[in-house]
Amino acid sequence: GENVEQHPSTLSVQEGDSAVIKCTYSDSASNYFPWYKQELGKGPQLIIDIRSNVGEKKDQRIAVTLNKTAKHFSLHITETQPEDSAVYFCAASRFIGVGGATNKLIFGTGTLLAVQP
Amino acid sequence: GAVVSQHPSWVICKSGTSVKIECRSLDFQATTMFWYRQFPKQSLMLMATSNEGSKATYEQGVEKDKFLINHASLTLSTLTVTSAHPEDSSFYICSARQPPTDTQYFGPGTRLTVL
Numbered sequence: 001g002e003n004v005e006q007h008p009s010t011l012s013v014q015e016g017d018s019a020v021i022k023c024t025y026s027d028s029a030s031n032y033f034p035w036y037k038q039e040l041g042k043g044p045q046l047i048i049d050i051r052s053n054v055g056e057k058k059d060q061r062i063a064v065t066l067n068k069t070a071k072h073f074s075l076h077i078t079e080t081q082p083e084d085s086a087v088y089f090c091a092a093s094r095f096i097g098v099g100g101a102t103n104k105l106i107f108g109t110g111t112l113l114a115v116q117p
Numbered sequence: 118g119a120v121v122s123q124h125p126s127w128v129i130c131k132s133g134t135s136v137k138i139e140c141r142s143l144d145f146q147a148t149t150m151f152w153y154r155q156f157p158k159q160s161l162m163l164m165a166t167s168n169e170g171s172k173a174t175y176e177q178g179v180e181k182d183k184f185l186i187n188h189a190s191l192t193l194s195t196l197t198v199t200s201a202h203p204e205d206s207s208f209y210i211c212s213a214r215q216p217p218t219d220t221q222y223f224g225p226g227t228r229l230t231v232l
Contacts, residue, residue, distance in 0.1 A: 032219050043123075043210050043223040044161070089160060095219040103219050104151065107160045 002027040004092050006108030014116050019077045021111045023090035026071070030092040033073045034105070035064060038087045047088075048075070080115045087112050119145050121213050123224035130201055131232055137197045138227045140211030146191035147213035151221065152184075155208045167194045201231040 003026040013019050025033075031052035036044035050057045050064045050073065057064050063076040073092075077084055091105040120143040130136050140150055148169045153161040165175045165186050173186035183205075185197040194213075198205055208228055212221040 034220070036223070041226070041228075043121075043226045046220065046222060049220065093219060104163055104166060105221060109160050 002030075002092070002106045004090060004106050004108040006090050006111060008111060009109065010112045010114070012114045012116060013080050015080060015082060017080055019075075019080050019084070019113055019115075021075045021088055021090070021113070022072065023074070023092075023108050024070075024072050025092040025106070027092065027094060027106070028071065029094045030071075030106075032093045032095045032103070033064070033066060034091050035062075035075050036089045036091065038089060038110075040086075044089060077113075080113075082115050082117050085113055085115045119143075119213070119215050119220075119222045121211065121222045121224040123211055123227050125227060126225060127228040127230075129230045129232065132202055133200055135197055135199045136201055136229060137195055138209055138211075138229075140194045140196070140213070140224050142192045142213040142215075142222075145213070145215050147194075148191060148216060149214040150188060150194040151212045151214070152186060152194075152196050153210045153212065155210060155226075157208075161210065164196075198229065201229070203231045205229065206231045 005024045034049035037047045038044045048062050048064050061078045066073045088111045090108040093103040093105045095103050122141045124139045150167040152164045155161050164179045165173045167173045167186045167188040169188045175181045188194040210226040212223045
């Protein structure tokens with residue numbers, strides 16, 4: 001079945017450094033890739049997403065890159081701050097289009113990011 | 118971004134009782150909502166997909182008679198855990214898909230503890 005692998009499982013960086021989290025998906029038909037940030041005891045918060053028609057998307061300190069050929073996508077956080085500390089989940093889905101069958105997100109296993117002050 | 122709420126945020130109940138959790142999309146209409154379960158330090162596990170006006174679609178291994186889902190309106194889906202047992206204790210999270218895209222926004226979650 002569909003699978004999303006995520007690495008690393010834990011990541012510790014110094015404040016101000018960059019952090020990179022990588023995911024690999026198995027379903028070549030996947031075309032939508034969101035990233036979620038989950039703080040302890042809270043629900044996941046969408047931080048950025050990318051669709052298969054672009055290779056990179058950036059939003060301030062956060063960027064996501066997509067390599068469809070290799071079925072890889074990555075989250076890049078620059079100038080990390082202590083408030084970036086959380087668990088980050090990648091996900092993949094196959095959006096068929098308006099009126100199509102309901103898609104579901106396949107989640108990675110999560111990365112615990114710790115930003116040391 | 119779009120806002121999804123859940124109620125209650127936490128609940129403690131006795132074994133054998135039923136518990137209802139509500140999920141609401143506050144600023145958009147959601148024809149599709151999803152229910153997840155999450156154990157400590159683990160990823161989200163999809164339990165079921167809830168479509169407004171039709172029966173929910175359950176994932177393999179999820180008991181539909183134990184986890185009753187009702188999506189009666191475009192802004193409200195409910196999950197009822199029937200005859201709850203301690204092993205049902207978990208963090209339950211809903212999400213709502215904002216049409217016409219497939220972007221899912223998550224609620225804050227409900228912590229269920231069954232004694």
